[in-house]
Amino acid sequence: MKMLIKMVLLTLAALALPVAAQDAAPDALVKRVTLEVIDLIAKDKEIKAGSRAKLIQVIEAKVLPHFNFGAMTALAMGQSWNKANAEQKKQVTEEFKTLLVRTYASALAAYSEQKFDFRPLRAKPTDTDVTVNVRVLQPGTQAVTIDYSMEKTANGWKVYDVMVGGVSLVANYRTEFANTVRASGVDGLIRDLNKKNQEKK
Amino acid sequence: MRWCVRRLFLPLLLAALGGCATPEERDPRDPFEGMNRGIYRFNDTVDEYVAAPVARTYRKAIHAELRGRVGNFFANIQDIMIGANNFLQGKFEDGVNDWARFAFNSTFGLLGIHDVASEWGLEKHNEDFGQTFGRWGAPPGPYLILPFLGSSTVRDTAGTALDWSFAPLTEVRPIDLRNTLYGLYLVNTRADLLDASQLLQEAALDRYVFQRDAYLQRRRSLIYDGSPPREKLE
Numbered sequence: 318m319k320m321l322i323k324m325v326l327l328t329l330a331a332l333a334l335p336v337a338a339q340d341a342a343p344d345a346l347v348k349r350v351t352l353e354v355i356d357l358i359a360k361d362k363e364i365k366a367g368s369r370a371k372l373i374q375v376i377e378a379k380v381l382p383h384f385n386f387g388a389m390t391a392l393a394m395g396q397s398w399n400k401a402n403a404e405q406k407k408q409v410t411e412e413f414k415t416l417l418v419r420t421y422a423s424a425l426a427a428y429s430e431q432k433f434d435f436r437p438l439r440a441k442p443t444d445t446d447v448t449v450n451v452r453v454l455q456p457g458t459q460a461v462t463i464d465y466s467m468e469k470t471a472n473g474w475k476v477y478d479v480m481v482g483g484v485s486l487v488a489n490y491r492t493e494f495a496n497t498v499r500a501s502g503v504d505g506l507i508r509d510l511n512k513k514n515q516e517k518k
Numbered sequence: 519m520r521w522c523v524r525r526l527f528l529p530l531l532l533a534a535l536g537g538c539a540t541p542e543e544r545d546p547r548d549p550f551e552g553m554n555r556g557i558y559r560f561n562d563t564v565d566e567y568v569a570a571p572v573a574r575t576y577r578k579a580i581h582a583e584l585r586g587r588v589g590n591f592f593a594n595i596q597d598i599m600i601g602a603n604n605f606l607q608g609k610f611e612d613g614v615n616d617w618a619r620f621a622f623n624s625t626f627g628l629l630g631i632h633d634v635a636s637e638w639g640l641e642k643h644n645e646d647f648g649q650t651f652g653r654w655g656a657p658p659g660p661y662l663i664l665p666f667l668g669s670s671t672v673r674d675t676a677g678t679a680l681d682w683s684f685a686p687l688t689e690v691r692p693i694d695l696r697n698t699l700y701g702l703y704l705v706n707t708r709a710d711l712l713d714a715s716q717l718l719q720e721a722a723l724d725r726y727v728f729q730r731d732a733y734l735q736r737r738r739s740l741i742y743d744g745s746p747p748r749e750k751l752e
Contacts, residue, residue: 420721427713429582456633457590459644462744483739483746484732492545492731493723509723 343467343474344438346383347449351433354379358425372422380421385468385475386414392478393490397498397506405503412510417486419514431455445469547661548730554663558726561668570715573708587631588706593642594623594630595686602684603645607653615640644740648677652741661730669733 341349354375358364363371390410391398401409436450446468453461466478478487497506545551577585601616619635619642627634636642651673652658659672670678682688687703690696722728738746 416721420717423713423717423720427717454636456636457586457593457642459642482736483744484735488735489728489731493727496727497723513723 341473342438343447343465343469344435344449346474347451347465347467348433348435350379350383351435351451354425355428358428364426367426369422369426372425373418376418376421376425381414381418383474383476385470385477386410386417388468388475388477389413389417389487392487394494394498394506395491397495397503400498401503405507408507409503409510412507412514413490415514416510434460447474547658547734549660550662554661555726557663557665558668561663561666564666565715569704569708570712573705573712576705577709577712585706585709588702589710590623590627590633591630592687592703592706593633594620594627597623597642598686599681599684600643600645603647603650604643606650607645612643616643616645646677647680648674648737649741651677652737658734658737661734669729671734671737674737 357375357379358372361371361375364375387406387410390406390413393413394401394409398406432454434452434454436452438447438449440447446466449465449467451463451465453463455461461482462480464480465476466480467474467476478485480486494506497509501508548554580588597616597620601613601620604610604613604616619640620630622635622638622640623630623633626632633642648671656673658674662670662672662675664670664675664678667678687696687699690699718725718729
């Protein structure tokens with residue numbers, strides 16, 4: 318279990334995806350964004366001094382554009398997604414995004430010079446749904462795999478799920494979301510996510 | 519007196535068990551959720567007041583480099599049984615790889631404190647008896663939270679018991695040295711996970727559920743060595 322948590326942590330740390338040419342191959346995109354973000358945080362004095370706000374700013378500028386949060390939220394909510402109205406969908410997506418960004422920032426803050434192994438993409442050029450594999454290497458422990466599920470859209474490749482060490486981030490929220498919606502509806506879920514996002518910092 | 523026990527104590531006991539065994543909606547993978555949550559809270563308290571503070575002090579006192587060496591030392595010893603489990607699963611090439619790792623790291627790597635084998639292309643694997651049983655077709659069975667140890671399943675609990683009985687560390691004598699090594703292992707491992715447990719805290723709405731689902735996903739992935747048959751999300 319502890320190993321697992323560690324993997325989640327490292328994986329999230331590798332979530333970095335940058336602003337790139339929209340027709341860049343998905344694996345090239347992942348590589349460029351990851352290295353760019355790692356490089357940025359290594360050089361930034363404020364981030365090194367522990368500025369969470371600055372770190373989140375970097376994530377929002379470099380990583381967020383490559384994620385499809387609507388799709389992620391829909392997958393995490395499963396059947397409840399269709400029960401939500403347009404306004405609820407917007408709100409829940411926004412709250413979920415905030416939660417993931419904050420979590421990601423914590424993961425990045427804990428990053429310490431692990432090496433990346435960017436695996437070549439095994440997909441046909443015509444594929445529109447691919448998995449990009451990255452491995453985070455650390456002596457003494459098994460490499461942590463990070464798998465980005467990516468979909469080709471009109472605006473370039475977008476990530477709709479991240480698997481860290483075999484744990485799908487989106488799937489992992491499913492039970493929690495389903496339990497909350499069953500107990501207190503979609504509004505209850507929005508409220509809970511919002512409350513979570515207001516906690517400290 | 520005996521009558522008294524039967525008439526009063528038993529119903530109380532049943533009431534207590536029943537009281538903690540009825541969460542609103544049962545997850546079929548977790549029929550003992552009530553009991554598990556109780557043990558989870560207990561583990562959490564132990565962690566909050568003992569394990570985590572000790573690990574934080576250790577992390578402050580000991581340089582990262584040295585902590586890494588300590589981790590490597592224990593990881594090296596574990597390669598013996600990791601290899602054995604690969605053999606049991608019929609993955610002979612992996613098993614040879616693991617034992618070669620142990621041979622190189624124990625010698626050139628100075629008792630394992632340097633993971634030279636990884637630099638030479640011999641990859642570290644992750645295997646245990648729970649995974650071997652899974653590979654042989656054993657279903658995980660109900661999810662369990664073990665006191666002090668945390669997430670498990672019926673299958674993995676049986677696996678963990680075997681892992682322990684075969685752990686080379688248990689053979690170390692004198693007992694004082696063995697216990698010191700146990701302690702060092704636990705503290706070093708917990709220290710490694712300080713960031714991760716913080717992350718869990720931040721990511722989860724209901725930590726119990728989040729951790730359970732992550733554990734079950736993770737174990738499934740490990741049994742298939744990272745490429746389980748894909749479950750498409752709808």
